[in-house]
Amino acid sequence: MTTTLALSLLFTWLSLQQEEKIIINVTNIKTNTGFIMIAIYDEEDNFLTSRVTTAGKFKVSDKGNLKCDLAIPFGNYAVSIFHDEDSDGRLGSNMFKIPNEPIGFSNNASAFLGPPDFGKAVFSF
DSSP states (O other), X not given: OHHHHHHHHHHHHHHHTOEEEEEEEEEEEOOSSSEEEEEEEXXXXXXXXXXXXXXXXXXXXXXXXXXXXXXXXXXXXXXXXXXXXXXXXXOOBOTTSOBOSOEEEGXXXXXXXXXXXXXXXXXXX
16 A cells, blocks of 8 residues: 555656647848857746756847747646857846847837846746
8 A cells, every 4th residue: 555655646746747849930130140049048047047947049041030948746836048149158238237149038029228027938738
């Protein structure tokens, strides 16, 4: 009886940890160079830090749109994206630290006068 209960709990826990594929459609890509860099965050304190839940790097081959897919468990997340046009692996910015490469956030959260709050970018998956 105890073994059955333990195995049942283990299978329940494993099924809760199952990852699913999230598809992120990046639109309005203006150049066909570089990479789309995606960071997904699951906590407000980690938002826009190096402590990402998962990340992806996708080669841009055409202007317009790019479909990107990543595996994550179900939950609440915020996504930040930038187009690394010069392929240097980091977000370029000017002397005032204003990005000079295209950026975007989930929910189309606005980056006016600084990045959006986690609450404006968060969504349920």
